[in-house]
Amino acid sequence: MARLADACSLALACSLAAGIAVAQGIPGLQKSLLPADQAFRLSARALDAHTLEARFDIADGYYLYRDKMRFRTDPISAHDPALPAGERKHDAFFGDVATYRREVVVRIPLAQAAPGTTLTLHADSQGCADVGVCYPPNPQQLTVAIPASKYPGPFVEAAGSKWFK
């Protein structure tokens, strides 16, 4: 009987899911896609007094372009970080391009140590979803406190991006 009940609830769940999928129709993509700031979640922390660590957590089915990724800081500037190599993706127009999936972690060396201060990290990124849409270049900002101690500071997350409320 338990198996029968399972089958019933499964049938119900399946038919409900099918019904909902049918219901979404063309606006479905609009509903099933994530806004860029949820598809690509930026956070950062101070690793020590002269290094920031920025990371993007990338939702499954989405990717970021390596050559669209830029970081800068103020009031203390940063050197260009060494970006991870990423995965190669062939693009009919741009040739082979490097992309990031799942996560990308970048160490950003500051031009000088800044213990006990607060920096603004500016991060530019641009990415797409595998279903066939791309999001515009996304400039984001984060405020990162540099600890006075030698221990890493806490991660801070970026607020919503410029294009989305």
Next chain:
Amino acid sequence: MSEDALDASRAEAPPRRSRRAWLAGGIALAALALGAGTAWYHSRPTATTDGAAILGLVLPDADGRQQAMAQWRGKVLVVNFWATWCAPCREEMPEFVAVQARDGPKGVQFVGIAVDDPDKVRTFAQEVKLNYPALIGGYGAIELSKTLGNELAALPFTIVVDRQGRVAHTQLGPLKRATLDGLLARLLPQA
């Protein structure tokens, strides 16, 4: 539990199982009907939607000449928001070129609005032998597309306006050839 007991419970089960099955089937049908109803609600012709916001646009083309969308009033207008940095946009544009060539004489007009700068647009237009206007919207075109229903601000985003100036279709993501052909068959005057 012995084999006999199992058999006995099986022998007893059918009436209950069929009642359960009927119940499950009924609920499934109701759910599907609900889904289908909602599907109809979502995909119902949006012919009453006013296309005035689109037909009122004036944007520069890649050569800097101002182009009013109103010049194409009375045609089936396919307005495509795109960018050279958007791979899926570039991939679908040769299809648009083919359909413009085939159906342009029947009253179809494609218009691209590029979220991009003129140099890149010109280069790409030459590459795909673009046979319809590529207007330059810059990043402001993202905000524009949001006011036209592109809530996620993603590309490509395409709006089809019928000959009466009403929005007939809105598409986020690639516009499949079959969908496009179906729309045009419905919206163009029958020969």
